[in-house]
Amino acid sequence: MYKLDETVKQEYQALQQRLQKILQVLENHSAGATSSAVMSKVEDMREFIEEELKSLGNKPRKQMHGRLLLAKGEEERFLSCCRRIQEYMEQLSLDTTLSIWKLEEQQSKEHMSSWVRRLPSSPSAWYKSSAGAELKRRECTPGTRVDVLAHLLGWAIDNSTDTVYWLNGMAGTGKTTIACSMCKELTDNGELAASFFCSRQRQECRDVNLIIPSVAYQLARFSPSFQAALSAVIEKDEDVHHKVLDEQFEALIRKPLLAVLAVGPPVPGRMVVVIDALDECENRDSTRAILNLLLDKAVDLPIKFIVSSRPEPQIREEMTNERVKSRLVLHELDTGNVQTDIKAYLQAELKPMKPPPEEAQIAALVDRAGVLFIYAATVVRYIGYGNFRNAAVRLRTLLNGSRTENTKKNEEIDHLYMMVLDAAIGDQGLEAAEQDDMRQVLYTVICAREPLTVKGLSELLQIKDVERVRAALQPLWSVLHVVGVNELVTTLHASFPDFMVDSVRSKTYHCDSDVHNQTLANHCFELIKRAQPRFNICGLESSYLPDGNVPNIEDRVAKAIPQEL
Structure with a gap:
């Protein structure tokens, strides 16, 4: 015990x-x-x-x-x-x-x-990016383009073997707006795997070599299993995104998708990629190459691509053969259906007018728009200038403007652009110097390789008073867009530069790009003469070191070389 x-x-x-x-x-x-x-x-x-x-x-x-x-x-x-x-x-x-x-x-x-994260993701080209808002990308007005969107969504969810859908339309037919609406619908359904909105107005949005890395980056965010497979590829070859397009596609998209598919589906639902305005990329050969990759190497992948573009030669040649069975040509749709949508758009956007437009006035605008949504969009900007301050007068000016009847496909949009320019540059109350300022600023916006700020335009054109540039731009706001606090100046739509450089279409307002580019070159040489120091302007430590190996080279260039150059 x-x-x-x-x-x-x-x-x-x-x-x-x-x-x-x-x-x-x-x-x-x-x-x-x-x-x-x-x-x-x-x-x-x-x-x-x-x-x-x-x-x-x-x-x-x-x-x-x-x-x-x-x-x-x-x-x-x-x-x-x-x-x-x-x-x-x-x-x-x-x-x-x-x-x-x-x-x-x-x-x-x-x-x-x-x-x-080593991949260049190009967020400015994504759906719902801040850059997209600045560039006025937007969805369709509710109740418009219903049939087109239903057709596209039906293709996206069916089980056909077609992996590429071509949304084809001439300038101003609303391709980007439709692409935005598609992205919204796909996002709501959890099926938008990636998007890339091309644009001439931003460097990272017009470089075709950035499309595949950006799509791969977004796919990795969309599918964890794809991210794991993609990471393994990049770990073996950190510079794969610098290679030619076919090797990019094979390594960054095809190989990871097939690796995931061998185990199971990358995601429970569907994966759809939207690429908009492919024609606005600057390298035509590369544009043709990326289309070939999508058509030839994506046929056995669990992913679909919606590609929108104008029917430019380098794209039309690839997309009109037997490989592309799914396509929609916007400017060949039933005119009545398109005009019904344009009418709904005009009625919604012109509601702030007091009093609102009469039914007959809306009908007249619809008739002039034809099948071009860009015409309707430009009308809204023109009438709504200054928060609809003088909307009734501007509407009457539009409707009373004389037109020369012809059968050219650009008739209506040309007439609209001519009317805007007549009201701006052709204003008889302007001094000759003011008209010259307006032409110089407008032509520079059209010809510049990169969009310039208001200050950059002032420096390049040697107009010392920045307010003179702002005054020259103000009457042109129906066709030009001033973006953000830094006042970056861009064209409203790609159809406007096309119009301006065509002497037959723009007549007295024609921008001779060869002549004006020579003028800009002379201005650039004047700026270079004033640069200090003239030798080794970026202060590089050695001339033997490649630019890619120079620390902070972009910051040095931005600091040493004016934006207007």
């Missing part, structure tokens, strides 16, 4: 000492912990151990009779305490193991993301 009592006592003391040591370890670690989660777990353990120590320290109740009964009670209390501690430690071990797994998974994802 005495031996049993002594044994229990020794076990009690040993357990108390072990718990005291664990408590001391916890105290030491909690002092340096910064994570709230870690501190919370340590505090829970400390409270549990203190509670058990308190339990072990309690003396047996006085009313217990007999040494045997006392010994058995103490033994049961001791075993119960041991079981509680064992259960707690098992739970703690499981929780720790799961936390480690979660941490390893997170680190693995971060490791994969670090490789994917």
Whole structure:
């Protein structure tokens, strides 16, 4: 009996000492912990151990009779305490193991993301990007283009083997607006895997070599399994996105998708990629090459591509053969249906007019628009100038303007652009110097390789007063767009530069690009003459080091070379 009592006592003391040591370890670690989660777990353990120590320290109740009964009670209390501690430690071990797994998974994802982030993602070209808002990309007015969107969505969800859909339309037929609406519908359905909106107005949006890396980057964000496969590819070849287009496509899209497909679908639903305005990319050969890749190498991939463009020769040649079975030509749609949509658009956008346009006036505008949504959009901008301050007069000017009847496809948009220019440059109340300012600014916006700011236009054209440039731009806001706080000046639509450089269409307002480019070159030489220092303008440490290896080369160029150059 005495031996049993002594044994229990020794076990009690040993357990108390072990718990005291664990408590001391916890105290030491909690002092340096910064994570709230870690501190919370340590505090829970400390409270549990203190509670058990308190339990072990309690003396047996006085009313217990007999040494045997006392010994058995103490033994049961001791075993119960041991079981509680064992259960707690098992739970703690499981929780720790799961936390480690979660941490390893997170680190693995971060490791994969670090490789994917090496790709040029070109966010300005994405649907719903801030750049897109500045460039006036928008969805269709509710209730318009319903049949077109239904047709596209039907193709996106069917099980046909066609992987490329060509949305084809001449300038101004609303391709980008439709593409934006498609992106919205696909996003709402969880099926928009990637998008790339090409544009002449931004460098990263017109470089065809950036399309595949950007699409791959977005696919990695859309599908975790694709991200893992893509990361493995990039880890083996960090510079794969600099290679020719076919190697880019094979490594960044085709190979990862096939690797994922061998195990299971990349995502539970569908994956659709939207590429808009492909004709606005600057390299025609590369544009043709990327179309060939989509048509030849995407046929067995679990992904679909919607491509919109004008019917430019380099695109039409690839897309009018038997490889492309799914296409829609916007300017060949039923005129009545298109004009119904244009009418709905005009009624919605001209609502702020007080009083609103009469039905006959809307009908006249619809008749002039034909199938060109860009005409309707330009009408809205023209009438709404100055927050609809003089809307009624501008509407009457539009409707009373004389037209020469002909059958040319650009008749209506040409007439609209001529009317805007007549009201701006042709204003008889302007001085000759003011008209010249307007022409010089307009022609420079048309011919400049990169969009210029108002200040950049002032510097390049050597118009010392920036307000003169702003004054020259203001009457042209129906066809030019001034973006953001830095006042970047761009054309409203690609159809306007086309109109301006065509002497037959723009007549007296024609921009002779050869002549004006020579003028701009002379201005640039004048700016270069004034540059200080003239030699090693960027302050490079060595002429033997390639530009790609010069630290902060972009910052140096931006600092040393004026934006207008």
